[in-house]
Amino acid sequence: MDSIHQALIEIVGEEQVSNRPEELYIYSFDLGTTEPHRPDYAVAPRTTEEIQGIVKLANKEKIPVVPLGGGLSLAGLAVPFKGGIALDLKRMDSIIEVNEEARYAVVECGVSQGQLTTYLERYYPHLTHSEPGAPPQATIAGNVAIHGQGDLAHPYGFNSDMVNGLEVVLPTGEICKFGSCSIGASWFTQHPLPDLGLFLGWSGATGIITKVSLRLFPCKSIRGTGLFVVENEELVPEVMYKLSHTQMAEDIVAFSQAIPPFASGLQHFSINMAADSEKELEFKQEIIWDDTLGEYIRSGAGGFLGFVRGLQRPQVSKTSDWRKGGGFEYVGSIMPVKKYPECYRRGREISERHDIPYTVLGRCIGAAHSMMFSWTYAFNRADPETVKQAREALHETDDLVLELGGTIWKPGLYGQKLAMERLDPNTLKLMKKVKQLLDPNGIMNPGNWEVSQ
Amino acid sequence: MYELKFDEKKCLRCKTQDCLIKCQYIDIDRDTAKREILKIAHSEDSFVLHDCVTCYACEEYCPANNHPFYLIVEKQEELDVPPLPRPIIQRGINTGIPFRGEPVIEEINGQVLNMGAFADLMYLIQGKLFQGLPVISADPRKMMHYFCQLMYLHYARTSVIKERLPRIIETITKHKVTEVICFHDECYGTYTSYCSAVGINVPFKPVHFFEFLFNRLSELKNEIRPVNLKVAYQRPCSSRLSSDKLHFVYDIFKLIGADHVERQYVDENALCCGGTIQGQRREGSRKRAADVQRINIEDMISAGAEFCIFNCPACYSTLGAMVAQRGLKPIFMSDLCRLAIGEKPAGWR
Secondary structure, eight states, X not given: OOHHHHHHHHHHOGGGEEOXXXXXXXXXXXXXXXXXXXXXXXXXXXXXXXXXXXXXXXXXXXXXXXXXXXXXXXSXXXXXXXXXXXXXXXXXXXXXXXXTTTTEEEEETTOBHHHHHHXXXXXXTTEEOOOOSSOTTSBHHHHHHTTOOOTTHHHHOOGGGXXXXXXXXXXXXXXXXXXXXXXXXXXXXXXXXXXXXXXXXXXXXSOEXXXXXXXXXXXXXXXXXXXXXXXXXXHHHHHHHHHHHHTOOSEEEEEEESSSGGGTTOEEEEEEEEESXXXXXXXXXXIIIIIISHHHHHHTSEEXXXXXXXXXXXXXXXXXXXTSSEEEEEEEEEEOGGGHHHHHHHHHHHHHHTTOOOEEEEEEETTTTEEEEEEEXXXXXXXXXXXXXHHHHHHHHHHHHHHTTOEEESOOHHHHHXXXXXXXXXXXXXXXXXXXXXXXXXXXXXXXXXXXX | OOOOOOOHHHHHHOSSOHHHHTOSSOOOOHHHHHHXXXXXXXXXXXXXHHHOOOOSHHHHHOTTOOOHHHHXXXXXXXXXXXXXXXXXXXXXXXXXXXXXXXXXXXXXXXXXXXXXXXXXXXGGSOSGGXXXXXXXXXXXXXXXGGOOOGGGGTTTOHHHHHHHXXXXXXXXXXXXXXXXXXXXXXXXXXXXXXXXXXXXXXXXXXXXXXHHHHHHHHHTGGGOOOXXXXXXXXXXXXXXXXXXXXXXXXXXXXXXXXXXXXOSSOGGGOXXXXXXXXXXXXXXXXXXXXXXXXXXXXXXXXXXXXXXXXOOHHHHHHHHHHHHHTTOEEEEHHHHHHHHTTOOOTTOO
């Protein structure tokens, strides 16, 4: 047994460390098109102190550390490009606190979206969090670390805007806290202390988030989804602005996809609404469907497809079967809402050029300040040619995002490179300084955001 | 091209104009009704074309079997008076496109149950009622090859029905079937009513699902234990195309000891589930649908119903949760029948 393996066992116990090829294989890839890279060790710590021990060891030995939550980023963000330690955080799964009055939850980094949803439904049904469209095993910490968005993005913005505080293990092993918790108060606010902003959006390249305080929001007793449809993609921005203006929708998502055929060439809106009484629900429905969208219905340009109680979360993962073989990856972007028509048309062109059924989606963020627009490409895992086609389409789409004036959301290596090529030189210089200061040996998730190169 | 057999003279001779007089959604007197139906027959615009909620009921009301509903939707298409917004129509047309390969054709050489576009309800098809019965369109990926297309009456797109339906019939026929039990009224109405109205040949014998259920229950009579439930039946729009089979609803209820509660909105006066109405272009359609649904459910409750019985999956999808919310148990007719022979309803998963 090598000394690193032995040292890791001493930190977390024998059961939680592996260097067996069959287990390392699992950590060598994600579900997207990124080429696999095998780590040297997979480690599953249970405490912040264990993580601290692992990081100190890695820093001393200059071994890469790749933190992994649900492993669902798809963009290769947790693929160990340079080997080292795959740090599986799923055992850090305690919901430490729910504060009803200040409306926040403090969770360990392995707590999943589904776990928090279930917990709140059971014990605090009047509170909810902004759950992304990802499968329920996606983690809270992983999602805020990539600036994710969820089904409360329209009123409240990015999930990373909902962070009240963080606990982070730095690449050199120190444990730091940020937000009100850092001065000994409760975890109720991120503000108004000096802004450090060192960990969100870095994809784990500056430290390991171990605890998150996340804002919770009122959860009304009736929640449901209504569907609206238009043919003309040019109408999408104005419909989205109008819906946003009502301030009565929790979530506004526009989508179009080639499969199943009913959605092809049409722009659907799924609109989540919530109410505490039938009276409130009908009032909101009247404002949205009759008053705001009625003009489209009467002119025949738009159609109301009904309202169903119970939330319908977008499930882009269904597209993984469009070419058989269960593979898909998407490019996400943060875009001005007015760009929807062009995003749709250009995305369709890219898909059709690569013989992939098109799937696009735009989620309204923060009162239509922006939208997250995604282009999804299916591929067959067993067919390298379709993987290649999807990868090419993804790269073309990364280019498109920047051409259209957007920013790439959770970019993979190709997208990160494009972004860094365009970054303001002084900003890039500052990022280098930050990275070198925090991670002098470059051990954290190497390959990602390598500004020092 | 297939042409609707509509005889204007029958309307001229008609003394009732029941097609429009009995309409529950349009308030009209007899003289106006006669004038409007003739205008429609002459391809002239009529307020009826704009106000029709496409509930199919006039097909049943017409004493001369002259197909007023088929006429109305044909003219809505011809005169470009779509009852629904364009994107909903396009969405509906797209829905019927098969996209997951060709179906496997197995030769049946006899009677078969056709699930049509409802293969995802195959879980209902279990137990003694269906023992040994071959099923076609059991695969949700291939079910659009068996989709009768009649839904497009709601969309005023009879051109789509006429274009696609012959291929659907061809697919079913390839199974070498003699009798086709239609899971949904809509399929039965297609093959017995619509096809004959427009001259499409149907080379098999359609069997109504309720007739089949009644006959199977009769064979299993010794196993029936009266359910002793007060039930209301949600009559679907497409059952207006086969009103001669409506008696099987009562025959089944009688056989299994279900008490069909006395309602105001029943049989000819039955109310639509509202699923189509809510999306229509006409001003106030969403509220109109909600009103119809509220009145319908209130009527079931005030009549003392405990269960709401469905055959149409679209009605179930639209009203199922609503009736449940008001304390009624929604259940498919086949499940109610299975309950009567001591089986656990499949929908109660």
